């Protein structure tokens with residue numbers, strides 16, 4: 001689990017990152033803020049299972 005201290009846009013409290021199959025979310029401990037994180041800028045470790053090498057025979 002990742003923490004982002006004092007990063008809540010509402011109360012400047014402590015956020016922690018959580019994720020499920022839909023994406024990643026910020027949760028604030030202090031005020032209960034929950035926000036989506038744009039997956040385009042953070043997630044880079046997804047397996048590229050849908051990309052098949054076209055010339056894998058060589």
Ligand SMILES: [Zn+2]
Pocket residue numbers: 008009010011012013014028029030031032033
């Ligand atoms: Zn907050």
